[in-house]
Amino acid sequence: MQRAIVIRGHIADRQRVDLDEPVDELRGQVEVTLRAVPNDKEMPRKKIAEVLASLSHGTRTQEEIDAELADERSSWGDR
Numbered sequence: 001m002q003r004a005i006v007i008r009g010h011i012a013d014r015q016r017v018d019l020d021e022p023v024d025e026l027r028g029q030v031e032v033t034l035r036a037v038p039n040d041k042e043m044p045r046k047k048i049a050e051v052l053a054s055l056s057h058g059t060r061t062q063e064e065i066d067a068e069l070a071d072e073r074s075s076w077g078d079r
Helices: 048-054 062-075
Strands: 009-013 016-019
Antiparallel strands (some): 009 016
């Protein structure tokens, strides 16, 4: 199986890519695929409250959730 590692970097000139981290796992020839990474200013960001509000509401009660957690914990034994 081929191993792939994803590391960010930047194009230094027409034939050189400088990596942001060292690569210790691979040796020899490699194949490089370049993909532009949007900068933070281009990435849309939502506030956590907006993300939570967009999620569908659950149907279980607090008691049902507590019972499921208690059952799970009791299955652990003395661990």
